[in-house]
Amino acid sequence: MKRKATHALKRQLKLESVEGKYQWRSAEWGGFHVSFQKALSDMDFAPLRKEEPDGMSQERQWGYVFKGKMIVRYKDHEEVVNAKEAYYLAPGHVTFVVKGTELLELSPKADIERTKQAGAANIQAGKSKKKLAQRRTRTSN
Secondary structure, X not given: OOOOOOOOOHHHOEEEEXXXXXXXXXXXXXXXXXXXXXXXXXXXXHHHHOOOHHHOEOOOEEEEEEEOEEEEEXXXXXXXXXXXXXXXXXXXXXXXXXXXXXXXXXXXXXXXXXXXXXXXXXXXXXXXXXXXXXXXXXXXX
């Protein structure tokens, strides 16, 4: 029986992105989602969290910032995670990642799946609103 790989070089992982603004390479090992992430431009995750309770991520996240910084907003305070710092993000947060930031993040697989579903729904809703606005503009001209 062949064992599933539990390690990889970053370049060996599948590259994904959000609207060309944010990239990640990820794998799932031992019930955790492991991802190398890079902000190609400033990335505010608040619009992707609209459908989650209080408009905030309910995901638990552990990680390390290699370079750059990330601003983490909770209901009652804000934190800045800088380069060379490890972090834990409790449920009930939203992040703003500064252009050029590179990090490694780990989240329980079940948490990340809920977050991905909510984010995908918000991206799709945004695209639908843009198409509707474009149609309205064409019909009013």
